[in-house]
Amino acid sequence: MSGRGSGISWLRASRSRRWGLVGSELTMADVPLGPFAGSLITVYSAKSKAAKLHGSRQCRQLRTSDVMTAKVSLDEAVLRRLCTRCAARGAGGRPGTGLGMFLLAIGETGLLCHLQSYREPDEDECWTDHEARGAAELLRVQQRLDGLDGEDEEDDASLRKAREEAENLRGLIFSHWCGARGSLLEAEALLTYFPWVEEWAKPSLRIKARYLETLRAQAARFVDREELVVAAAAMALPMPELPCADPAFAVLGGSRVSSALVRLWRRWQSTAARIWEGPGARAYLSCEIVRGIRSSQKGRGAARAEAARLIESWEELARAAAAPLDRVPKRRLTGHVPHASAGTPRHVVTDFLDGLDEWTLGVLVTWAVQPEWGSGVLTLEVPDLVAERLLGPASGLPCSPADWTADSPKHEGRTGSEPGRLRPGVFDDTPVFDRCPVTLDHIRALRTLAPTADPLHLVFSASGGAEVLPLSTLERRLTKGWLGVLIAGASDLPASLIGPEEPERNHDSEVRATQLPGRGQDVHDPHFGESLGLAEGRHRTLRQTYGTEARQLNLRLLALARGAHDLRSLDAGRPSGLPTEVWHGLLTEDRLNLAPFRKPGSNRRGSGSALPLGPLAAVQLYTTNANPLIEGKGHSPLCRHAQHSAAVVRGDDLLAVADLMARTDSDWCSKCGGYALRRLTDTQLSYYRAAHRLHDIKEQLDNQTGGPDADPSGVIACLDELATWQPVDDAEWCSSDSWQWQETVRELTRMAARSHAVTRPS
Ligand SMILES: [Zn+2]
Ligand SMILES: [Zn+2]
């Protein structure tokens, strides 16, 4: 290995290499655009003919204040003029649209990057095949030497250095093999969505596959296949009877002998998976057993020697179990590696192999069958013992017998009309009139290719009309044959409706003032009850959300969610559900004061006015448990005491305020009050205020014991105004409710007139 840098520097370089480009430079303009050719994109540029085009107005390369905006149809010429920074970021296709996903997937961190990396060793960190062979041989010899009693202090420095370098090279080759494999798989997975790019990409893929095979063969040289089988046998052995009564171990201290031997056995078994250390390291474990015993103590040496003999007997058991017949690879397995066309985020796929243990990596480089092009499936042909280990619960790589899995992702994705293929017209990049039905593959593509998929979509089907659904519900329905189109995701909603995303500062202080003790209580204050309303919900969401982008998304989610009839239908499971801030915008833990609607004559202070609940009857409340027969208090879905935190879930109970009024048996949590209210619509809030004003007037008139405390003509004017209350939207004001309301107003007006006569005798 003369004339080379130290192994350490190879390793340092290996990480950054993933993005290093080798060979001919491919650019976005070279990629066939297929059905996306001619799609309209918005570009920004300076006002000169040759100026670069930018996909984003905020691009740092756009150094002018005089920016031209244009909608252009996508073609090679446009892509050639695109600034490289914007090209890498998806060229300005809106994320979550078909076009946006396509441009991002082929862009300079996607397909183009993969096609140009891991094609051949590059100049900065290459090694020759001869060097790789030498390093493997050196490590093999060293492993054997470790087994011979290795307290040899004469270990000379140059040998140690050579060994270190060989180990570094081994690490480098394995890490390149993992990277090359991940990169090839991801390139293939991306192509399943864009099949028209396949022919164009094939030559590059062939080069990548060839280099991957070179790396695999080099990596395999560091692995002794016999040892892999023996290690599998060792890991599978049941614990043999341990010689606890052996007098040689008495020095360990009578009662501790058996636990020390069990520990030794476990260490020995787990060390088997660390194949870089080899059988030598296992033999060396005999030192472990006498650790902590003074070297002068009598019997120490004998105990160690006995432990070494014991370990040797275990090694023999393992070797016997790995009888030569078992070393022939004859079982075919399929390894379940994360696959990008199954809706897995892209980084999970490429980094998967990095997390595997040495033994499993050794098995992969030794027995992986040359993959079929584009299959994306990992097939292994392994000896029985290895198969059992891989199929067992302790396997680092979940596997199944190969003949079961006829339904590989390849077969799903590539038959007939290629349902997985992305084209314009599924997501929001064409008029609604041209929308195509969405399929499960489209949703998977969205999950894989969009940096973040909108958690809620407005969808339309002929069977169910327009609905707001979480992605996971949509997926479930699609597996059952649901036919519909996506109208818009949350981020597709027009900015003109969503409004500014900055919280209004002075509004906050205004609201807070009405919530001060005393002030918010005044039912005649125009802000009375404001904390229950929709506007306050929006403020809550904004106040709790940080970052402009998150605010814009949350406001859109809030707007979409408000159209859901039953909020439980928005439950999408924990990680993908709505953010807590949005739930606070939808729900409030403040309480309605229902006194105006209660029957009069209850003995509590401030008896009821028996006003109709009117539009408030339907106000929803969500609780974790409304059934007194089911054990456990009811909690607000936002209560920290509830098991799931801060979201309405499918299993919650839904009541209406009318139900709440009718019951006395509920068992509510004392911290949260037991439920959260769905925020009041404008009509509901307006009615709530009107009812409280009416109730307040009634109380005043009922309680007039002494002198007058209100101006009677003012009271009558107020009643006149309340008589005209109407829903603020065009909803019907139910006739019996309306009659009851008018009746109460008339009654109070008579009382006011009478008290006027009494207090002001003329
Ligand atoms: Zn740019
Ligand atoms: Zn206000």
Ligand SMILES: [Zn+2]
């Ligand atoms: Zn609670």
Ligand SMILES: [Zn+2]
């Ligand atoms: Zn509680």
